[in-house]
Amino acid sequence: MTTGQLHAAESHAPLMATDYLLTAENIRKEFPGVLALDGVELKLRRSSVHALMGENGAGKSTLMKIIAGIYKPDAGRIRLKGNEISFQSPLDALESGISMIHQELNLMDYMTVAENIWIRREPLNRFGFVDHDEMRRMTQALFRRLRIDLDPDAEVRDLSVANRQIVEIAKAVSYGSDVLIMDEPTSALTEREVDHLFEIIRDLRAQGIGIxxxxxxxxxxFEIADEFSIFRDGRYISTHAACDVTCDDIIRMMVGRELTQMFPKEEVPIGDVALSVKNVGLDGVFQGVNFDLRAGEILGIAGLIGSGRSSLAATLFGVTPATSGSIAIAGNDVVIDSPATAMRHQMAFLTEDRKVSGCLLSLSILENLQLAVLQDKYVTNGFVHEKELFSACDEMARKLRVKTPNLQEIIGNLSGGNQQKVLIGRWLLNKPRILILDEPTRGIDVGAKAEIHRLVTELAREGVAIILISSEMPEVLGMSDRIMVMHEGRMTGILDRSEATQVKIMELASR
Incomplete structure (x- = not known):
């Protein structure tokens, strides 16, 4: 039994309503065409970690944004320490003792770490100017408390994604809140950084904070939570102590069905070499990468953060053209100097960050789907075959089970998993022969992951050559025919599916 489970077993005695730190009852929230929350509830105990579980689109983040003052509920009530509250803004929530760490980072790139943490709360000197020395001292004291090793004077734009996430966590803790909401805080963290975060969470829990x-x-x-609540399709399902259930129980409650096979890898015929990479490098980033990718093959690429995996993917697609080596497609040497060139060679690339380099969040689902094909078969002499294009996009959205009232819905209103499906659909409309997937299931729920895994398997069966980059070891091991491992810009080995293990991959990833 883990520390979290022991804590849950000890603290799961029946409580009176007034003993809860925070309660939300019968919360309802409707957006145009979408009922996001339908009478949901949440009860958070003091000195506990309460995990909120559910598929993308289940309503988890919507409820948290209501509690944090970002949205106003259409119905229901929220109590903090027994008192009913109604926030007009996130600032109201902060001043009342509720902080939220968002899934999408909200830091100012051109400000320092210290300035980001204390923004709007900067210490002033006797002349009314910001006291940077005092702000640095406050930041150092906060970092000592949280055991964070970062320079308060570093500019955020120079930090890794993982360190930006750490700054967000420190910023939220700095408010001294009673309630701390963490929305996917480990999505960009390494295993060591996750362990550090869990140490911080345990310390905060011991101080009486509800998380x-x-x-x-x-x-x-199972590592950190004392109890959890399940949401499905905007409705509350149930709450349980973490020590009372198994992983399979949780998945079944989340998706409303059994997921019999998370990694539906099939043995499919492997065809001719579709992509040949010889000594490819990008100055100062990675070098000497060699591999052949065949039709129907799924080549996994594993490695720790900073290994060069994503940079290699961007180079193969022409985002950052290679500075050395050669690339051949179907036996013919090519120079991939831009994404447009890659697309002409029937390549497609799903980037790792759907918010920054994938979705155009202010445009509709239809407009996002159309982007990769508007210069292809659906355009003649500058005129778009709108009916044919709409039909293809509609069919693709239905095939991928995108949850939306219609294709005119703004993609920014969709859950992360549904946004990811739209991005995959965008490239599938191009009928690629070579598909590069960089973290295709990051930040999405188990149900959506299983659907994407099935789709990848189907594409391999149809002869598409696939590169799958993932930080999740089970995904790489479960879906790949071969696994290439990288470390600090170097390719350190390729393992066949039959010989690949987590230990062997980590050995290669640490060389």
């Missing part, structure tokens, strides 16, 4: 923790990673639930 709401949203995650799609089952191992995190």
């Amino acid at each position: 709401v923790y949203i995650t799609h990673k089952m191992n995190e639930l």
Whole structure:
């Protein structure tokens, strides 16, 4: 039994309503065409970690944004320490003792770490100017408390994604809140950084803080959570102590069905070499990468953060053209100097960050789907075959089970998993022969992951050559025919599916 489970077993005695730190009852929230929450509830105990579980689109983040003052509920009531509250803004929530760490980072790139943490709360000197020395001292004291090793004077734009996440966590803790909401806080963290975060969470729990923790990673639930609540399709399902259930129980409650095979890898015929990479490098980033990718093959690429995996993917697609080596497609040497060139060679690339380099969040689902094909078969002499294009996009959205009232819905209103499906659909409309997937299931729920895994298997069966980059070891091991491992810009080995293990991959990833 883990520390979190022991804590749950000790603290799961029946409580009176007034003993809860935070309660939300019968919360309802409707957006145009979408009922996001339908009478949901949440009860958070003091000195506990309460995980909120559910598929993308289940309503988890919507409820948290209501509690944090970002949205106003259409119905229902929220109590903090027994008192009913109604926030007009996130600032109201902060001043009342509720902080939220968002899934999408909200830091100012051109400000320092210290300035980001204390923004709007900067210490002033006797002349009314910001006292940077005092702000640095406050930041150092906060970092000592949280055991964070970062320079308060570093500019955020120079930090890794993982360190930006750490700054967000420190910023939220700095408010001294009674309630701390964490929405996918470990999505960009390494295993060591996750362990550090869990140490911080345990310290905060011991100080009496109640933490709401949203995650799609089952191992995190059993490691850190005392209890959890399940949402499905905007409705509350149930609440349980973490020590009372198994991973399979949680998945069944989340998706409303059994997921019999998470990694539906099939043995499919492997065809001719579709992509040949010889000594490819990008100055100062990676070098000497060699591999052949065949039709119908899924080549996994594993490695720790900073290994060069994503940079290699961007180079193969022409986002950052290679500075050395050669690339051949179907036996013919090519120069991939831009994404347009890659697309002409029937390549497609799903980037790792759907918010920054994938979705155009202010445009509709239809407009996002159309982007990769508007210069292809649906355009003649500058005129778009709108009916044919709409029909293809509609069919693709239905095939991928995108949850939306219609294709005119703004993609920014969709859950992360549904946004990811739209991005995959965008490239599938191009009928690629080579598909590069960089973290295709990051930040999405188990149900959506299983659907994407099935789709990848189907594409391999149809002869598409696939590169699958993932930080999740079970995904790489479960879906790949071969696994290439990288470390600090170097390719350290390729393992066949039959010989690949987590230990062997980590050995290669640490060389």
